[in-house]
Amino acid sequence: MDTFIIRETTARDVPLILSFIRELADYEHLTVTADEDHLQRWLFEEKKAVALIGEFNGQAVGYAIYFYNFSSFTGRAGIYLEDVYVKPEYRGKGFGKTFLKKIARIAVEQGCGRMEWTCLDWNLTSIDFYTALGAQQMNEWLLFRLTGDKLIQAADA
Amino acid sequence: MDTFIIRETTARDVPLILSFIRELADYEHLTVTADEDHLQRWLFEEKKAVALIGEFNGQAVGYAIYFYNFSSFTGRAGIYLEDVYVKPEYRGKGFGKTFLKKIARIAVEQGCGRMEWTCLDWNLTSIDFYTALGAQQMNEWLLFRLTGDKLIQAADA
Numbered sequence: 001m002d003t004f005i006i007r008e009t010t011a012r013d014v015p016l017i018l019s020f021i022r023e024l025a026d027y028e029h030l031t032v033t034a035d036e037d038h039l040q041r042w043l044f045e046e047k048k049a050v051a052l053i054g055e056f057n058g059q060a061v062g063y064a065i066y067f068y069n070f071s072s073f074t075g076r077a078g079i080y081l082e083d084v085y086v087k088p089e090y091r092g093k094g095f096g097k098t099f100l101k102k103i104a105r106i107a108v109e110q111g112c113g114r115m116e117w118t119c120l121d122w123n124l125t126s127i128d129f130y131t132a133l134g135a136q137q138m139n140e141w142l143l144f145r146l147t148g149d150k151l152i153q154a155a156d157a
Numbered sequence: 158m159d160t161f162i163i164r165e166t167t168a169r170d171v172p173l174i175l176s177f178i179r180e181l182a183d184y185e186h187l188t189v190t191a192d193e194d195h196l197q198r199w200l201f202e203e204k205k206a207v208a209l210i211g212e213f214n215g216q217a218v219g220y221a222i223y224f225y226n227f228s229s230f231t232g233r234a235g236i237y238l239e240d241v242y243v244k245p246e247y248r249g250k251g252f253g254k255t256f257l258k259k260i261a262r263i264a265v266e267q268g269c270g271r272m273e274w275t276c277l278d279w280n281l282t283s284i285d286f287y288t289a290l291g292a293q294q295m296n297e298w299l300l301f302r303l304t305g306d307k308l309i310q311a312a313d314a
Contacts, residue, residue: 025230033231046234049227070239072181072239075195082228116300116301117300130301135301135302139278143300152261154261157254157258
């Protein structure tokens with residue numbers, strides 16, 4: 001019988017996690033600057049985020065990464081889903097939804113009031129999927145980012 | 158001589174932090190469900206976010222709350238600025254910018270590659286301020302949220 005399980009990760013999974021991040025970035029037409037040292041430090045030493053691996057019949061076919069955010073208006077932590085990815089050849093089997101359900105359950109069990117994530121505006125398949133799941137699109141909020149030299153300049157200004 | 162300092166907080170500051178959160182929510186036309194117990198737990202026991210208070214001549218005039226997020230593509234944590242607020246009667250003195258600089262410096266010192274935040278789309282004064290600071294508006298990312306019953310349904314689906 002086919003089985004799909006979602007398991008936690010350890011530092012030994014860093015190369016696998018990095019390979020999944022690179023696949024997702026290709027799909028999203030984005031660039032990865034992460035390396036194994038970064039993931040080792042921030043995921044497994046500083047523990048700023050949690051990585052999960054999905055295995056279908058014992059083979060790694062997808063991953064998810066989440067971290068805790070915080071909402072001052074609710075006064076509570078929430079879960080922010082940074083990534084969820086299933087290899088193209090394993091899509092259509094409900095694995096992506098299983099990841100989302102698993103992480104929603106973690107949020108509920110820990111008393112988190114929300115689960116949030118972002119999606120690229122051209123990714124209509126995902127947008128439909130999230131909407132069908134009951135997610136609300138928060139269009140009135142604009143995301144700003146300071147990075148690289150601009151961040152250093154702001155710090156020194 | 159006038160002095161403005163930014164200080165860290167302890168559990169004794171919970172009532173003050175909550176009063177600031179309520180002021181900010183009024184300004185943003187949003188509703189606060191946070192109470193003191195929530196803030197006590199998530200800020201000072203679970204430590205999912207950090208609150209700072211700004212004092213002008215010894216009087217609390219503003220606050221900021223940030224937490225660590227994580228970018229899989231950079232492999233590094235970043236800082237997410239949940240709130241920054243200065244009481245209306247103390248604006249125009251550069252205190253908001255001092256908060257942003259302080260938190261940008263924390264990001265740089267800790268090796269975080271980014272600082273991010275969101276802003277309501279009608280808040281043009283803030284948008285101009287953030288743009289002048291060098292922040293990039295990430296328009297292609299849409300924010301999704303599951304909350305309340307929808308989150309519980311997703312967990313149980």
